[in-house]
Amino acid sequence: MTSPPVNAETPASTEAPPVSDPLLRIRGLAVDYRTGREWTPAVRGVDLHVEPGEFVSLVGESGSGKTTLIQGALGLLPAAARIRSGSIAYSDVDVTGWNDRRMALVRGNYVGFIPQDPNTSLNPVKRVGQQVIEAVRFNRPRGTPAARYREAALESLRTAGLTDTERVFHQYPHELSGGMKQRALIAIALAGRPRIIVADEPTSALDVTVQKRILDHLVRLRAELGIGILLVTHDLGIALERSDRILVMRRGEIVEEGPVERVVAGATSEYTRRLLDAAPSRHAGRLTADSAVRPQPRPGAVALRAEGLSKTYRLRNRAVLRALDTADLTVREGTTHAIVGESGAGKSTLAGILAGFVAADHGTVHLGERRLTGLPRKRLRELRKDLQFVFQNPFTSLDPRFTVRRLIAEPLRAFGLPAGDRVTELLAAVALDGSYLDRLPSQLSGGQRQRVAIARALALAPRVLILDEAVSALDVSVQAQILRLLVDLQAERGLSYVFVTHDLGVVRLIADDVTVMRSGAVVETGPAEQILTAPRHEYTRQLLDAVPGALV
């Protein structure tokens, strides 16, 4: 263990503080952001502390100020932000307002940081070993022999749970998988032998099974090294499952704080209760429509059928990537068929082929009675009326210069149909009123954007909607609203959905049938009930085990 940061300029801090002090104590911290000439508060008077060996989670949705809070704690606030009041102290050493030069003594040395996206958080042109060595070197006294740095870096990589450390040491970041990169970043965070680790959404860019391993490892490190951990996450399930104590943040304030058991047993804040309710795993089964009576689908009628779909991509050195390997899929009319799998499972390729965006090498797709594959472009265009697509990211799938009116009318115009009242009607169908007609996408929230995208997809009154990770970019509470909307629309209009997702929690809420994919092949397919409660395949079981929130 290194001693806490000692700074010659502040005589008061030269004495080592007693062990009982919290590793990190934030008192009444308020941070403002400059917007034009005004200062908008992002964090309003937050108190937070992490004790030695404690695992604390900070939970909040996007815009809650959780990231700003930890940026403030690390002294990494962007230039447009300022601390208005409050204090930050590491083991009773007040570091509020320290400049970068002084904070450099604290960072790495005393507090380690694990960033959100492992794919962008390592320098792409430096070897991993070099990057870990830097983290060691910056935090050791000068004059340590170079061989010792290397030794310490390798040890750090081992502690982070990497097995083949000698090889990883000489590799570049792009040669590692996402999970290995995150372990390398954990090694970097540990290299300075910190007493507390701050992790900002460390697993949200990773697959569930990898997420589980990384979180397991963090918990183990806490026990083995006795360090404190502050985990920032949007996922209440993760927070409840892993931590000793949680804090729920909303609009810059802490609205709930307490030990996990207490929060689960009885959350004091209304917001926390809503978050708990919105968590997908809270629901026993599929959402049911509360509006209209569900039109009884003709039994056995099939909306979309894919048979023996294959797609290979040829790589440069004559290697081939089997993106999709003889996949079958049957979507019953008026139901939702979910396709689940981790990255590289081939689910997006499958969705692309179903929608006619990607040409399959082999196999056929039938929309009702009509064959879709191998159609000339013009005929395919006609079929588009019956088959529409909703994309993952509502922030990029809407043209930023089009108004909502124009966005929704676009498919109608493309087929030469009159827009008129139809746009207002569609907007009403996704529960937005007429006041949104002349807004631009930038004036809408993420959930509102996705509603507009759904309205646009419904414009031509299709029979089948393909939703590619359509709720993945949204906050949990917004996610719940959009799922409910989809279920209602399905009931009213007898729509069939192909719902592509990596999130098994969401599947539970919306799917009638589930197909599990892995490395381009279908692992298992069947009714949602059976797949989720009695999976036959080992891989499906692993996926289900890795879903956080069993406690919720």
Add this chain to the structure above:
Amino acid sequence: MTPVLHYIALKTGRALFVVWAAFTVTFVLLFVLPANPVDLLFDPAELNAIPPEVKAQVADNYGFNEPVVLQYLDRLGHALTGDFGNSVQSGKPVVGAVLDVLPSTLALAAGALALAVLIAFGIALVATATRRAWLRNLVETLPSGAVSVPVFLSGVLMLQIFSFQLGWFPSFGDQGWRSLVLPLVTLAIPVAGPIAQLLVRSFAGEFHSGYVTTSWAKGATRGRIIVGDVLRNAALPALTIAGVTFGNLIAGAVITETVFARKGVGRMTQTAINTLDLPLVAGIVVLVAVSFAVINLAVDLIFPVLDPRLRATLTAGNPG
């Protein structure tokens, strides 16, 4: 063939294609498109006074009476052996004449490129490293200013100040390094502009990227982050631009060499065009294309050395 060799062969092939295309386009423009290429060889004012026998004689000398394809193959064959014919004006071989002045221009262009890259990096470093907003704003206006000043104006201004008023540097000629200073600076300024603009932007972009946050969290200082992380990543896109800009330098050399009365390809081009010395023009275009292709080939070959990701796609053959 290994992927690395394949890459080198591909890039070299591309460079050869550029040179070949320059040769062919020049041939078409100078010898095929004009209704009567012989007329181009004479001063338009005196054209009507020249007896037809003389024209026929000249056309025969230059082979204009042969079929176009034969003319082309003949010229291409000679060009491959380094023979671009003789200059109309001096009667000396074109290659010798161009190679005589090429080193002087290449020195000017290469020096200007190096200086431009230095200036650009300086501007980007100051803009990134400073915490004073006014200094950053000032420095960031420099590139667009640099682009908008024409070479003939900055050249004359610099002559006025540093040569005539202060007398620090000679105003013309090519004796020693002192005579190179003013042309270098004049030529480098407009070239530094676009490179600096790109660098300022990529420095800012890289400075706010995820791996820089990781470095801050390691306990790195500002200086270490700029030198150790940002510099190399931000330099990659600038390298491409620097290679492409080399073409501008050759074009800029025409004016610079005229203003400072230096010998060089630029001034030779100007004279060749003024005097309608077609073989010389053709030779200059091809040789300039060769140096342009060589510079860009060098950039292409340096890239994988600097960027391990590109190296990986070469050896592992990842798609795109």
